Amino acid sequence: MSGYETLTLLVSVTAVIISTVSLVRTRKLAKEQLELERVTAELSRLQIQTLEEDRESRTKPKFNVTLSKLGKSSFFYISNTGEGTAYGVNFELIDCDDSPLTGDFSEKFPHPEMKPNSRVKLYAAMHMGSPLKYQVKISWKNAAGEYEDDIFWVTK
Template identity: 60%
Template structure:
């Protein structure tokens, strides 16, 4: 074998070695890139879900029930602090044998036709010395799609 042939074989072997190393690195980079694309797709899906949930929360009512003393009288306040309206709102005290609410006021007010964002309902409460300090109440309503919802609240002085 001549020097030229040996040199050609060495150069060929080096070229095969360099090509093999390049191929291994390219496969490794391609694998990492596929993993990054999968993670990016998952993050995009989660972001879309978050945006959709945020959008639906903008149309949902959010309620708060509190018992407040103003002067010598006590009142239950039902507030809609959410960004959506509630329809056919009902309010009742649960497991309360000696209800401080006036039945006539409950019958006149409920079901409350529409509770818009930022609105509140005031109910006079007749508390006495033996009244419990905590009340459990249930608020039920319909959303704009006609779906029925309810939530339980614990209210204390």
């Protein structure tokens, strides 16, 4: 074998080695690129889901119930702190044998509509034997006409 042939063979072998290394690296990069695209697609899906949930929560009412004392009088405050309107709102004390609710309750509930940032005040006739905590159920109809409810524990 002549020097020229040996040199040609070495150049050819070197080219094959460089091509193989380049092919392996390209495949590795392509695999990483596919994984990155998959992760990006999953993140996009989660972001769209979060945006949809945020949009839904903006149209939902969110209630808060408190029991407050002002002077010698006590009151249940039912507040809609959400951004949606609730219709046909009802208030119920669960497992309460000695209800502190007074006559104005039947006039105020079911409440026809509670818009965002609105509240209803109910007089509560408390006495020495009244329980320290009450379980309250608020039920309502959302803008789509579906019934929803929530349960709260309120204390004096």
